[in-house]
Amino acid sequence: MSGWNKDSCDSKFFNKYIEEFSGNQRYPYVFSLTSNKIYDYRVSMKKELVTAGFVLFSLTVPLKASAADFSQFVVFGDSLSDTGNLFNVTQGLPTGPVPPPPYFQGRFSNDKIWVDYLGDNLGLPPTTITDLIVQLRTTAPEGVNYAFGGSLSGQGNFFNVPGVPGVLEQVGSFTQPFLTNNQKVDPNGLYAVWGGANDYLFTQSPDVNQTVKNVSDSVGLLAQAGAKNILVFNLPDLGKTPLVSATGNANAFTTLTNNHNAALAAALGQLSNTPGVNIIPVDVDSLFNRVLANPSEFGFTNVTAPCVVGDLVQGVLTSVCNNPNDFLFFDSVHPTSSAHQLVAETALASIRAKSVPESSATLALLGLGALGAAGMLKRKQKNSALTPVTSQVVSKQSYRAVVER
Numbered sequence: 001m002s003g004w005n006k007d008s009c010d011s012k013f014f015n016k017y018i019e020e021f022s023g024n025q026r027y028p029y030v031f032s033l034t035s036n037k038i039y040d041y042r043v044s045m046k047k048e049l050v051t052a053g054f055v056l057f058s059l060t061v062p063l064k065a066s067a068a069d070f071s072q073f074v075v076f077g078d079s080l081s082d083t084g085n086l087f088n089v090t091q092g093l094p095t096g097p098v099p100p101p102p103y104f105q106g107r108f109s110n111d112k113i114w115v116d117y118l119g120d121n122l123g124l125p126p127t128t129i130t131d132l133i134v135q136l137r138t139t140a141p142e143g144v145n146y147a148f149g150g151s152l153s154g155q156g157n158f159f160n161v162p163g164v165p166g167v168l169e170q171v172g173s174f175t176q177p178f179l180t181n182n183q184k185v186d187p188n189g190l191y192a193v194w195g196g197a198n199d200y201l202f203t204q205s206p207d208v209n210q211t212v213k214n215v216s217d218s219v220g221l222l223a224q225a226g227a228k229n230i231l232v233f234n235l236p237d238l239g240k241t242p243l244v245s246a247t248g249n250a251n252a253f254t255t256l257t258n259n260h261n262a263a264l265a266a267a268l269g270q271l272s273n274t275p276g277v278n279i280i281p282v283d284v285d286s287l288f289n290r291v292l293a294n295p296s297e298f299g300f301t302n303v304t305a306p307c308v309v310g311d312l313v314q315g316v317l318t319s320v321c322n323n324p325n326d327f328l329f330f331d332s333v334h335p336t337s338s339a340h341q342l343v344a345e346t347a348l349a350s351i352r353a354k355s356v357p358e359s360s361a362t363l364a365l366l367g368l369g370a371l372g373a374a375g376m377l378k379r380k381q382k383n384s385a386l387t388p389v390t391s392q393v394v395s396k397q398s399y400r401a402v403v404e405r
Contacts, residue, residue: 069188070122070124070188070189070190070229071124071186071188071189072124072126072140072141072142072143072144072186072188072189072190073118073119073122073124073125073126073142073143073189073190073192074126074143074144074145074146074174074185074189074190074191074192075115075126075143075144075145075146075147075191075192076146076147076167076170076171076174076191076192076193076194076195076218077146077147077151077167077170077192077193077194077195078147078148078149078150078151078152078167078194078195078197078198079108079147079148079149079150079151079198079334080108080113080114080147080194080197080334080335081113081114081115081145081147081192081194082106082107082108082128082145082147082148082149083105083106083107083113083115083116083126083128083145083147084105084106084107084128084130084131085106085128085129085130085145085146085147085148085149085164086098086099086106086148086149086150086157086159086161086164087099087105087106087149088106088128088130088131088134089130089148089161089163089164090159090161093315095314095315095316096315097315098149098150098159098312098313098315099149099312100312100315100317102308102317102320103330104337106128108149108330108331108334109330109334109335109336109337109340110307110324110325110330110336110337111325111336111337112337112340112341113337113340114340114341114343114344114347115145115147115192115344116340116344117340117341117344117345118344118347118348119142119143121344121348122190123142124142124143124190125142125143126140126142126143126144126145127140127142127143127144127145128144128145129144129145129146132144143189143190146165146170146171146173146174147167147170147194148164148165148170150164150198151164151165151166151167151170151195151198152166152167152195152198152199152202152203152214153166153167153168153195153196153198153199153210153211153214153215153218154166154167154168154169154199154210154211154214155168155169156169157198158198158202158203159313166195166214167193167194167195167214167215167218168214168215168217168218168221170218171193171218171221171222172218172221174225175221175222175224175225178225178226179221179224179225183226184225184226185222185225185226185227186226187226187227187228188228189227189228189229190229190231190351191222191227191229191230191231192230192231192232192233192347193215193218193219193222193230193231193232193233194231194232194233195214195215195218196211196212196214196215196235196260196264197235197238197333199211199214200238200253200256200257200260201238201243201244201253201333206256208256208259208260208263209263211260212260212263212264212267213267215232215264215267216264216267216268216271219232219268219271219279220271223271223274223277227277228276228277228278229278229280229351230277230278230279230280231280231282231347231350231351232264232268232279232280232281232282233281233282233284233347234260234261234264234265234281234282234283234284234285235257235260235261235284235285236257236284236285236287236288236289237253237254237257237285237288237289237292238253238254238256238257239251239252239253239254239255239256239257240254240288240292241253241329241332241333242304242305242306242329242332242333243332243333245304246332257285261285265281268281278354280347280350280351280354281350282343282346282347282350283346283350284343284346287342287343287346291303291328291339291342292328295328298338298342299325299326299338300326300327300328300338301326301327302326302327302328303327303328303329304328305327305329306327306329306330306331306332307320307321307323307324307327307329307330307331307336308320308321308330308331310331312331324336324337325337325338
């Protein structure tokens with residue numbers, strides 16, 4: 001992205017580089033959520049356009065909330081949760097925006113993802129932060145989606161797009177103004193955190209302890225800022241994704257996944273002891289394994305190969321299947337929309353399960369039982385589990401979707 005000036009931004013800030021094209025003119029913006037300011041470089045000099053105030057709500061919510069109790073839905077994560085943020089900030093790339101068509105409207109799938117499905121169910125579809133920034137806003141009545149494709153669990157992103165934050169950065173930038181001003185986030189909101197896959201799939205020396213710490217620190221920051229209800233997703237078996245299984249490193253990634261999920265469960269168990277905080281674990285791993293073991297129960301005919309073939313990093317896709325929702329994987333690491341729908345339903349079941357007083361919060365999902373096997377399996381909807389991105393042994397250059405027509 002030409003026009004980016006890294007020296008013009010404090011590296012501690014959550015900076016967004018938004019490019020707005022009008023004719024041959026390029027209008028770059030850098031947004032700092034920490035300082036709540038949008039900087040305009042369209043005349044090659046800094047100019048503060050606006051100071052966006054965060055809305056503080058004085059609502060209260062019981063510890064165990066039902067789905068109908070939430071006032072907004074706020075999401076932090078990576079490509080599994082991104083509904084258009086990375087797409088928006090990569091419009092000016094020579095290779096085109098990421099993800100390109102046939103990916104659906106900036107989502108890393110063929111249609112809606114779990115954020116859309118759950119948001120629609122709650123009546124709280126969140127707006128992407130990048131869309132809000134262009135409108136010179138930072139809040140939306142139904143909530144905000146801060147997730148970016150490629151985000152690592154801590155800082156930065158494996159796509160190396162300037163200013164695109166990691167998951168902990170997203171949460172830190174959201175909570176910092178509240179903590180600094182001794183204010184609280186909306187206690188009636190539902191907050192979701194999902195990250196970690198990119199650490200294992202796209203870094204050379206993954207550290208389970210550090211990745212889990214980044215995720216748990218994100219949850220801790222939200223709790224410290226006043227969040228009462230926090231969804232936290234574990235990871236599906238990365239060794240079962242088409243990209244990883246094709247490398248011969250499946251066992252190593254299965255072990256990484258198991259270690260991550262065990263450490264995350266332990267960390268969430270400790271965070272669940274925080275007074276007034278309702279940690280809602282979503283066990284995507286168990287869901288994913290059940291779909292792999294019994295694909296026909298969920299309407300899938302292919303759970304090993306992806307629908308799309310090509311190079312997502314370079315924006316070159318060579319073929320797409322005609323029946324994506326028969327597949328578990330849309331590309332070599334991302335699930336289809338049908339799979340995302342099942343993830344959303346599992347998250348909703350977890351919310352409802354946590355609406356009933358429990359003695360402890362663990363990462364054991366009651367999701368499929370709560371959903372009701374009869375109700376879910378009778379539907380001919382293609383449901384499936386989430387799948388993440390690829391590995392430390394798998395380079396960005398080898399991020400190819402090995403597909404089947």
